[in-house]
Amino acid sequence: MHIRTTEQFPYSVIEEDLRIPMPDGTRLYARVWRPDIAGPEHPVPVLLEYLPYRLSDWTAPRDAQRHPWYAGHGYASVRVDVRGQGNSEGLPGDEYDETELADGVAVLEWLAAQPWSTGRTGMFGISWGGFNSLQLAARAPESLHAVVTVCSADDRYDNDVHYTGGSVLAVDMHAWASTMLAFFSRPPDPRHIGDDWRDMWRQRLEALDPLIHTWLDHQTRDDYWKHGSVCEDYSAIQAPVLAVGGWHDPYRDTVLRLVEHLPREGTAPVRGLIGPWSHQYPDRGLPPGPAIGFLQETLRWWDHWLKDEDTGVLEEPLLRSWISESHPPATVYPELPGRWVGDARWPSAGVTMTTWGLPGAASAGPVLVRSPQHTGVDAGRYFPFGNDSDLPPDQREEDSRSVCFDYDPLAEPLEILGRPRVRLRLTSEVPRGQVIARVCDVAPDGSSTLVTRGVLNLSARHGRDRVVDWEPGATEDVELDLNGIGHAFPAGHRIRLALSSAYWPWVWPQPGSAAGWSVEPAASALDLPVRDAVAAGDAERPAITFEEPEQAEPLDVRYPEVPGQRPERVVVRDVAADEWRLEVDPRYGGTRIYPDGLEFTEDALETYTIGASDPGSARTRSDWSIRLRRPELGWDVRIRVRSEITADGADFRTWNEVVCAEGETEVFRRCWERRIPRTAG
Template sequence: MFFAYGSTRKIERLNKLVFNIRDNVNRRVKTDYPRSIKKWEHVWIPMSDGAKLAATIWIPDDAHDNPVPALLEYLPYRKNDFTAIRDSARHPYFAGHGYASIRVDIRGTGDSDGVLLDEYLKQEQDDCLEVLDWIEEQPWSTGSVGMFGKSWGGFNSLQVAARQHPALKTIITLCSTDDRYADDVHYRGGNVMGQDMLWWASTMFAYNARPQDPSVVGKSWKENWLDRLNTSPFVESWLRHQRRDEYWKHGSVCEDYSKVNIPVFAVSGWQDGYTDAVLRMLENLPHAKGLIGPWAHEFPEVAIPEPAIGFLQECLRWWDQWLKGIDTGIKDEPQLISWIQNSELPEVTYDERPGKWVVDHTWPSSNVTSQSFWFSKGKLARHVTDEEKMIIPGKQEHGYYAGVFCPFGQPGDLPADQRLENGKSVVFTSEPFDETIELLGRPVFHANVSVDQENAILAVRLCDKAPTGESTLISWGMLNLTHRDSHEHPEPLMPGRIYTVEIGLDVLGQQVPAGHRLEVSVAPTYWPQAWPSPKPVTLSIYSGAGTHIDLPIRTPRQEDASWQQHFERPEISEVMEKEILREEERTRNLIHDQVNDIWILEDYSDEGERRLLDNGLEYGSINKNTYTIKGNDPLSAYVTSEWDLKVGRGKWQTRLKAYSKMSSDETTFHLTNTMIAFENNKEVFNKTWKKEIPRDHV
């Protein structure tokens, strides 16, 4: 007998919002600008070692006579096909307002030379410094440059800022992190990210294998393609570094915040996986401002949930201030502008999250105070409780209703009603609140705990419980307890010994209405977010003074009311034309084989196929990820990721089929990655990588 939980509907990804932008009355498509522009395609930027990076530049017509500052977006995601539609929505906008807006393919991607061997290598940064040198020398350039980007482009904007190139005056970093180990898709709280480690590695495994365009680079494309196909999967390197070592410290600007000494505009959304970094940057970077909306992992002018904002206008205010020396008032505005979300019943997809904008002039904010709740006998109390031992057995399937770690705005991304999870954990519930409260910041969980194994996980969920019973996940966190004192130097646990631990949950901006309750749920499992401990774990938690959760309570300010109309209506430039060859589709189904107690989550995304009318390129992809575990058997956990990806034009067609699998026994992780490539339906490459990597306190 099987139970299927999920939905099937046409995917409404954020790039599709851009495709259909003309039909959205909330967004204005700009076609007239203060300066007329032109687009330079297939611009080659030479590197000192002889390699060339491929660039597209949108620039004012008169820039040679009237030089302009430059904006750089530096990505591995292929400017001529995969991000071409997205790029067309904002780069011309910046150019039309007096900037050279430059989109560069990182070495080893798109039409640029070489191969990409891993994320955020020093080579990537060094190349970018040479790109900045090149921009500075151009006759159309004033010599002042800003970098911007979302996700990878947000990461490398921060990393390059820390290299302190004199031409780089400011950055706008979206959906990024300052800490590659503690706050990315590989490890969280010292745990291997079961849902994301292999999926993201498999994504780059497939993406990196895409070829250069023969019509741009010539006959050399084939040799380079074979080199790209033969690149080792990134997951092998990521899994060899299971603790916070030099591998992860590289590219983590939190190692020395003082190196980022230029103005930083840090942006994210409450549904994004990288919101925590915004508040850390505000605390540690002297010239940083932050913006947090209700959004998923996307640019705020096209993001969902609504409200989207006129983010490109905000970018112009930022660029004009720091690159043109125009006083736009932005540097005098509050350090943090954020969206406090209204309480909503749980949904796996929200098109809109009602709420309000609030402002805090500094962060940490004097408007936010900490309030503690203590744990006892299923209750959250406002006073210290008597000490008692509460036993929490592990259920391996706990976590299947958590949603995805980093939502992109696809249907089904978000957590379901947490009553589906609560039976697999121990839940502590407050009394109904007498008045509405607002939470802004990071909840922190403190506890005295013991376990019966040398290796264990502690996962904590914070939920808003409605009077009608529904439970909405509003924050969560987890800790590999062998990392309780250090991510760099983990130590095994002594079974039965009581340890004092602290877990920072994800930051939030959330209203909790009068009459609602808060729930805190505790468990020693959280699959597939965390890879399971090697053996089943029973966790004990001890109430008393040391076991409590601190919540960040924000006092509303009268000034907040004046900011509700601060942002303008979203604007974008006119997007390039395309032809849809195959529509998009997504399903996300949870299956429980009750006879064998096997749980399977199947996450399928057909991102469709399209042809760009501008250059004739055709591209599309299908991705299926499967997460499997058997009740009471942590060693049964495994993940598979499959990709079917196409790029071509006319009589030149390429196709990639990639398969990745990750499993483990008590001592070892097992990895299998297979890449098969076709040119015009003829197989030209077939290779399998197999690797065994010892478990290191995970």
């Protein structure tokens, strides 16, 4: 990776903190990096990253890698904290609520009107910032001329952190709600706010309400989830979009949908890029790699749309994808083997959906799928961040808890690109249940590497917007799409389809689901998106290459060693109780000391517990502690959050507590308990 100091940029960089006024008088905290030439005589385009994650501490190391780099290449690059977060005034709200989006439009208008601005703006971001970039593009503000959205979603219900296939994402809906409760409880920083920090903090704390309440109140795809889901009307997006994802990020299907539904040509075209990455910017070098020169690649996008320079971005294939070669199962890969391919349109002329009947189906009768409830403990992390235990280990134990259909060893290599589909004829004796399908690459030595997977809540089989219970004893045909993937199966390997009726803790088990369901193999099939390099035109296209990663000089943040640090991921089995417990340390950042003297400590532990034969025994717990300290100011605050969820056949039961202290004095404590009717999830 090439690290540049500001002296090595084409332009010298000026950094400035600002307050951007909103129409109601609320001021949002912003940091601006801009080239020294920027001014009324030499205005420059403006790039915006708009997040709730505190620019003065939590994202500061990441911000330092990219915003000064853009500024050194002739842009004003701006990082803004969402209202009620970090050092911005106002009260925190829900994800992507109307206030956040209206504020975003106002921020763009303000930036476009500055004397150092040409009036042309672009938005970029990963995850939350990628979400609201798309959502603001759908509002078509006049100044917004281009978007780069990374690891984001077009569908807030079925491709976000809350639900999948109509089922509650136990693994991350709860953990993320608890994380947000802890994050929303953090105070402004007196170094930037002054003596008003304490009053601002108190107002925020009094306004707190755990987001898990709202998310569980909406268990089907209703108007709440449609708000902010740009898939409701792709045509509303009026800015060119560079959509970026990674095969190990849960949001990668959004890239495939955007390149399918947004125009390839015209004034607001789309281009897609999917690499081997986790939920990270592709230049950061976090596993799995290889990393690319992502900042340079985005600069081509900005220069084309914001400076009218012909950088060749529209000559790129509609979709550039990484095809991973077969690899042994592991929880982390520094780099994956594979190659880049390009497709001129999507769905691609080089990809054919081929039907594979289930092996042995001709002679097989109905097969009972009744998985133990701890099936899924080897699923890996829903949001891989590049940590050592993120990815799924060898799937042989998971396969043993599932019903597997193994195809004959491949006589020749086979590549897939896109979303596989599973079609099943099922019989269920209970009204509620779930289907989980996994496709694995089985090597001659028997090792099983997860390729992709999908989930279907059977009550959502006729649409995510409704609940249709299964008539006990009835037989129906159902379909579920698996997550998109680019993968090459080598000759001699087997393709395995594994079916299970449980997948804890990814999805919360349905009441009565221990009974499982039966599948008729003869009436079921696996559809694979098989890619043919000749039909795709690979030979006629120049090889796809990227520059080496390049970043600005890193922020001088120190990460002290923490003695006795717990493991990232532990599975514990209580043999006598037949109970399984998964303990996860998400490792978002840990303890760090910033160059301005701020000491930031965070610790989190997620716990998921279930009995092997009892879906009603499922319970989750999330514990957070955060400390912010400035010794030179005598400032020392602590936040502790504890959150738990259990469920029976009728209700989810949630319990949340927030405790805040200044020094040794407790200044806030609140506990919320709720029973939420279990209508669908």
